Amino acid sequence: xxxxxxxxxPTQRTAAPTSPPGQDGLDLRWVRQQxxxxxxxxxxxxxxxxxxxxxxxxIPQAIxxxxxxxxxxxxxxxxxxxxxxxxxxxxxxxxxxxxxxxxMFHAFCLIHDDVMDHSDTRRGQPAVxxxxxxxxxxxxxxxxxxxIGIGSAILAGDLALVWSDELLHHAATELTAARRERVLxxxxxxxxEVMYGQYLDLTSTGRPTAHxxxxxxxxxxxxxxxxxxxxxxxxxxxxxxxxxxxDALSAFALPLGDAFQxxxxxxxxxxxxxxxxxxxxxxxREGKHTVLIALALQLADxxxxxxxxxxxxxxxLDEEGAATVRTVLKATGADQAVEQMITNRYEQALPLLxxxxxxxxxQHHLRALADQAVWRTA
Amino acid sequence: xxxxxxxxxPTQRTAAPTSPPGQDGLDLRWVRQQxxxxxxxxxxxxxxxxxxxxxxxxIPQAIxxxxxxxxxxxxxxxxxxxxxxxxxxxxxxxxxxxxxxxxMFHAFCLIHDDVMDHSDTRRGQPAVxxxxxxxxxxxxxxxxxxxIGIGSAILAGDLALVWSDELLHHAATELTAARRERVLxxxxxxxxEVMYGQYLDLTSTGRPTAHxxxxxxxxxxxxxxxxxxxxxxxxxxxxxxxxxxxDALSAFALPLGDAFQxxxxxxxxxxxxxxxxxxxxxxxREGKHTVLIALALQLADxxxxxxxxxxxxxxxLDEEGAATVRTVLKATGADQAVEQMITNRYEQALPLLxxxxxxxxxQHHLRALADQAVWRTA
Numbered sequence: 001x002x003x004x005x006x007x008x009x010p011t012q013r014t015a016a017p018t019s020p021p022g023q024d025g026l027d028l029r030w031v032r033q034q035x036x037x038x039x040x041x042x043x044x045x046x047x048x049x050x051x052x053x054x055x056x057x058x059i060p061q062a063i064x065x066x067x068x069x070x071x072x073x074x075x076x077x078x079x080x081x082x083x084x085x086x087x088x089x090x091x092x093x094x095x096x097x098x099x100x101x102x103x104m105f106h107a108f109c110l111i112h113d114d115v116m117d118h119s120d121t122r123r124g125q126p127a128v129x130x131x132x133x134x135x136x137x138x139x140x141x142x143x144x145x146x147x148i149g150i151g152s153a154i155l156a157g158d159l160a161l162v163w164s165d166e167l168l169h170h171a172a173t174e175l176t177a178a179r180r181e182r183v184l185x186x187x188x189x190x191x192x193e194v195m196y197g198q199y200l201d202l203t204s205t206g207r208p209t210a211h212x213x214x215x216x217x218x219x220x221x222x223x224x225x226x227x228x229x230x231x232x233x234x235x236x237x238x239x240x241x242x243x244x245x246x247d248a249l250s251a252f253a254l255p256l257g258d259a260f261q262x263x264x265x266x267x268x269x270x271x272x273x274x275x276x277x278x279x280x281x282x283x284x285r286e287g288k289h290t291v292l293i294a295l296a297l298q299l300a301d302x303x304x305x306x307x308x309x310x311x312x313x314x315x316x317l318d319e320e321g322a323a324t325v326r327t328v329l330k331a332t333g334a335d336q337a338v339e340q341m342i343t344n345r346y347e348q349a350l351p352l353l354x355x356x357x358x359x360x361x362x363q364h365h366l367r368a369l370a371d372q373a374v375w376r377t378a
Numbered sequence: 379x380x381x382x383x384x385x386x387x388p389t390q391r392t393a394a395p396t397s398p399p400g401q402d403g404l405d406l407r408w409v410r411q412q413x414x415x416x417x418x419x420x421x422x423x424x425x426x427x428x429x430x431x432x433x434x435x436x437i438p439q440a441i442x443x444x445x446x447x448x449x450x451x452x453x454x455x456x457x458x459x460x461x462x463x464x465x466x467x468x469x470x471x472x473x474x475x476x477x478x479x480x481x482m483f484h485a486f487c488l489i490h491d492d493v494m495d496h497s498d499t500r501r502g503q504p505a506v507x508x509x510x511x512x513x514x515x516x517x518x519x520x521x522x523x524x525x526i527g528i529g530s531a532i533l534a535g536d537l538a539l540v541w542s543d544e545l546l547h548h549a550a551t552e553l554t555a556a557r558r559e560r561v562l563x564x565x566x567x568x569x570x571e572v573m574y575g576q577y578l579d580l581t582s583t584g585r586p587t588a589h590x591x592x593x594x595x596x597x598x599x600x601x602x603x604x605x606x607x608x609x610x611x612x613x614x615x616x617x618x619x620x621x622x623x624x625d626a627l628s629a630f631a632l633p634l635g636d637a638f639q640x641x642x643x644x645x646x647x648x649x650x651x652x653x654x655x656x657x658x659x660x661x662x663r664e665g666k667h668t669v670l671i672a673l674a675l676q677l678a679d680x681x682x683x684x685x686x687x688x689x690x691x692x693x694x695l696d697e698e699g700a701a702t703v704r705t706v707l708k709a710t711g712a713d714q715a716v717e718q719m720i721t722n723r724y725e726q727a728l729p730l731l732x733x734x735x736x737x738x739x740x741q742h743h744l745r746a747l748a749d750q751a752v753w754r755t756a
Contacts, residue, residue, distance in 0.1 A: 004571055005563075046570075054595075055574045056581075112536065116529035136581060144584055151494035151580045154532060155573050158490065158539065162569040165543055169562050177551075184547050185383075191540040192424075193382055195533050196433045202529045203434075203514060206522055217432075 004053045026084060026361050028077055031096065035076040038100040039067055042167060058135060059156045062128050063163075066107055070123035070277060074373065075102040075231040081365055082235025085358040086245060095235045097171035098183070102231055104164035109194060109226075111157035115150055116202060117286055124277040129153035175238065182237045190230035197222025204289035206313050210297040215289050216258065223264070224257025228373075245357065252352040252366075255345035260373045262342045265290045266335065267378070269326060275378035281322045287313015291341065296334035304328050346374050382431045404462060404739050406455055409474065413454040416478040417445055420545060436513060437534045440506050441541075444485055448501035448655060452751065453480040453609040459743055460613025463736040464623060473613045475549035476561070480609055482542035487572060487604075489535035493528055494580060495664055502655040507531030553616065560615040568608035575600025582667035584691050588675040593667050594636065601642070602635025606751075623735065630730040630744075637723035638751045640716050643668045645756070647704060648713065653756035659700045665691015669719065674712035682706045724752050 043064040047057045076099025083095035113119070114127040121127060126134070133149025140148070168187060172180045200218045208215075232249045233241075241249075267276055268283035269292065283290075293312060300308060307328050311321045329335055350370065353363050421442040425435045454477025461473035491497070492505040499505060504512070511527025518526070546565060550558045578596045586593075610627045611619075619627075645654055646661035647670065661668075671690060678686060685706050689699045707713055728748065731741050 004567055004574065050574070053574075055599075056577065059573070059577060108536075112532055116532060140584070148581060148583075152577060154490055154494060155577050155580070158486075158535075159570065159573045161536065161539060162566070162573070166566045169566075173555075173559065181551065188540070188544045188547075189382060192537065195437070195537050195540070196382065196428070196431075199434065199437060199530060199533050202533070203526060205526075206518070221433075 004049050004055065026365060028080075028365060031077060031080045031092070031099070032073050034096045035073055035080075035099045035103060036067075038097055038167070039103060040064070042100070042104075042163065043067070046163070058132065059152070059159055062132060062152075062156050063104075063107060063111075063160050065125075065131075066111065066123070066128055067103070069125045071103065071106070073099075073103060074369070075106055075227060076100060077369060078228060078231040079235035079238075081362055081369070082232035082237075082241075082249065083239045084235075084362045085232070085249065085356070085366075086236040086239035086241035087359065088239035094171045094174050094238050098168060098234055098238055099231075101164045101167035101171060102234070104160055104167055105191070108157045108160035108164060109198075111153055111160060113198065115153050115157070116198070117282075119278065119282055121273075121278045121282075124273075127153070128156055132156065171238070179238065179240055182240075183234060186230055186234050186237055190226055190234070193221050193230070194226040197226065201288060206287045208287060208289040208293040208297065208312065210294050212291050212294045212298070215291040215294045218289065219258055219261040219265075219291065220254070223261035224254050226257075227260060228257035229253035248352070248356050252349050252356060256349040256370050256373065259342045259345040259349070262291060262338050262345070263374055263376060265292050266338055266342075267376075269329065270335065271378070277378075281317060281319065284312060284322050284325050285315055285317045292329065292334055292338050295337045296329050296332045299332040299334055299337070300328065304332055342374060346370070382427050382433065404743060406458075406743060409455060409458045409470070409477070410451050412474045413451060413458075413477045413481060414445075416475055416545070417481060418442070420478070420482075420541065421445070424541070436510065437530070437537055440510055440530075440534050441482075441485060441489075441538050443503075443509075444489065444501070444506055445481070447503045449481065449484070451477075451481060452747070453484055453605060454478060455747065456606060456609040457613035457616075459740055459747070460610040460615075460619075460627065461617045462613075462740045463610070463627065463734070463744075464614040464617035464619035465737070466617035472549045472552050472616050476546060476612055476616055477609075479542045479545035479549060480612070482538055482545055483569070486535045486538035486542060487576075489531055489538060491576065493531050493535070494576075495660075497656065497660055499651075499656045499660075502651075505531070506534055510534065549616070557616065557618055560618075561612060564608055564612050564615055568604055568612070571599050571608070572604040575604065579666060584665045586665060586667040586671040586675065586690065588672050590669050590672045590676070593669040593672045596667065597636055597639040597643075597669065598632070601639035602632050604635075605638060606635035607631035626730070626734050630727050630734065632727075633723040634727040634748050634751065637720045637727070640669060640720045640723070641752055641754065643670050644713065644716055644720075645754075647707065649756070655756075659695060659697065662690060662700050662703050663693055663695045670707065670712055670716050673715045674707050674710045677710040677712055677715070678706065682710055720752060724748070 043060055046060040047064070050057045050060060076096070079099040079102055080092050080095045083092050088095075110122060111128045114122055115129050119127050120130050125131070129149045129152070132152040133145045136148045136152070137145040172183060175183065197218060197220070201222055204214065204218065229250050232253050233246050236245055236249060265283070269280065271280055273279050293308070296308060297305060307324060311317060311325050314321065317325075350367065353366055353370075356363065421438055424438040425442070428435045428438060454474070457477040457480055458470050458473045461470055466473075488500060489506045492500055493507050497505050498508050503509070507527045507530070510530040511523045514526045514530070515523040550561060553561065575596060575598070579600055582592065582596065607628050610631050611624045614623055614627060643661070647658065649658055651657045671686070674686060675683060685702060689695060689703050692699065728745065731744055731748075734741065
């Protein structure tokens with residue numbers, strides 16, 4: 001029986017980016033390409049290893065398709081920007097590699113998230129548990145195929161998590177022991193934080209309250225730390241940043257991350273599937289404890305309260321019901337209140353950017369990314 | 379908002395075992411205690427960190443209870459024996475730490491396995507998804523609580539996986555770069571192998587065939603490599619074993635690992651809940667593609683074939699139906715054929731033990747563990 005081993009020796013395993021095209025290494029399109037190249041080469045090696053061992057390639061293929069279907073690559077970009085923020089220069093190979101690890105970790109998060117939320121669509125495609133169910137539908141009942149799809153997606157997420165760790169080890173290997181000892185604990189924190197955030201999210205689903213503090217704690221853990229703060233810090237730590245810089249990056253990142261998720265919540269309710277890649281009714285059916293619904297429940301009159309409580313979080317909510325919820329959210333002014341919170345957080349974060357002891361061009365890129373994250377429409 | 383950081387600095391994080399009580403360090407009871415002490419201290423730190431950050435301790439608590447509920451600790455023991463096999467002496471702290479990582483990884487596997495298999499019981503206790511569902515039952519419908527239980531158990535497994543990695547990093551930190559580069563790829567292989575094994579297992583469930591080769595491939599990946607071969611090799615690699623020793627350990631481990639799972643399959647069907655910690659009807663209801671059922675389908679007459687095909691893998695199989703399946707499995711002689719396969723594999727593995735270039739006392743302990751694994755009744 002063949003061993004499931006990659007054919008290339010460890011030193012050749014990383015499709016290491018050479019040098020960036022510009023002088024400054026701050027071409028984000030190039031960074032995105034490098035991150036994708038590392039991930040694609042990695043997944044290709046996993047497919048080949050499975051084939052050589054006589055094992056099915058279904059799971060690496062599903063992960064590869066998921067990665068290819070979209071995604072903003074915001075975490076890898078922030079990781080590489082964090083590396084530049086710490087004043088590093090030359091080839092950002094380790095930051096790119098760590099960025100690929102973060103994106104693979106994100107794939108894990110989303111694959112499991114869709115299982116937990118029973119979401120059928122992601123990035124405009126069937127969710128992984130749906131596509132794997134379809135693969136095993138032939139000759140099986142629908143229920144059995146769905147069960148296999150869910151189990152397979154749990155395994156696909158697990159494998160993506162393990163593979164993100166493998167990518168990270170490749171990056172960490174090249175670091176000095178002192179830097180590795182600063183990077184890995186940040187990764188450990190990030191991974192635990194997002195899972196605690198997911199747990200808070202899951203256990204508050206279906207019973208939203210008017211408590212915005214609880215809703216803000218959820219987005220702090222499941223998004224702000226995970227999406228903005230830790231990727232920036234991990235990149236900076238790879239370049240040897242001191243605690244002072246890590247703390248300064250955090251102060252900028254957290255309000256920005258909160259704003260990012262508040263925008264996500266608005267788009268989840270008021271956006272279109274064409275732009276967000278998932279049905280606009282999904283979030284309303286799930287009944288998550290968002291800041292938006294908490295504020296609406298605070299602001300609603302008794303009639304509006306009853307409407308929200310009877311419709312929000314109804315698994316079979318139809319388009320008409322969804323339209324009613326949206327109307328109430330707007331009538332209470334909750335949508336505008338969330339817009340105001342986004343603006344406040346953006347205005348808290350951005351001035352901090354100018355005070356950061358980091359290269360001007362990195363500030364420029366972080367500002368552009370912040371603008372995209374906060375004012376996006378998709 | 380408090381950060382989810384362990385209070386102890388990294389160097390103090392590991393509850394490092396000092397020296398073993400005997401001269402040789404081969405007191406396995408002591409090893410088991412050390413492994414448990416490392417895991418318990420780790421989980422306690424995670425609970426404290428969650429409490430300090432104002433986060434729920436539900437998940438670390440569920441993981442801690444799961445670890446405390448039982449388990450043979452066979453992987454940590456093999457890891458430490460592998461370390462001794464490579465001729466190491468002194469404090470086995472890194473091997474113990476890696477062993478704790480393997481046991482935490484095993485917790486992850488079982489928690490997700492029970493979700494995928496819809497198993498209600500494990501180690502004589504409610505499965506993690508059941509206990510977490512019960513925790514969130516109050517004020518919710520049963521279906522909603524079950525959904526939260528499943529999502530929470532997916533997260534608990536994810537966190538156990540991430541934490542196993544954290545434990546592993548603690549061990550790897552103390553190793554030379556050269557040894558770390560031999561250990562981590564073995565861990566990467568082990569993790570992918572068990573997930574491929576689980577995928578083969580999952581996708582063949584409900585459609586068992588008479589093909590023993592396919593059933594043997596499943597147990598090779600989901601058990602033999604994962605439970606015996608890799609833990610031994612990982613321990614040996616921590617002590618700097620060369621390829622020759624790793625290969626020799628593999629030759630001994632794989633037939634033994636196959637025998638271990640063949641025994642598990644027999645116990646799953648013919649054992650008692652009191653001894654195995656889970657209902658004896660579970661395996662029959664799941665309808666896994668085991669060597670036992672493959673052989674039975676080969677040996678069965680047409681009437682027995684029909685009985686097996688109509689009953690095996692029926693989710694609501696009752697005790698009477700289960701008794702019928704057991705009678706048919708015995709009548710075909712499949713149970714005795716599996717017993718013979720176990721004996722063959724045991725007799726293939728054990729003589730290799732005598733040829734291994736390892737200390738006599740390690741051979742002695744491996745023989746005792748092999749005997750327990752293969753001839754156990756629980």
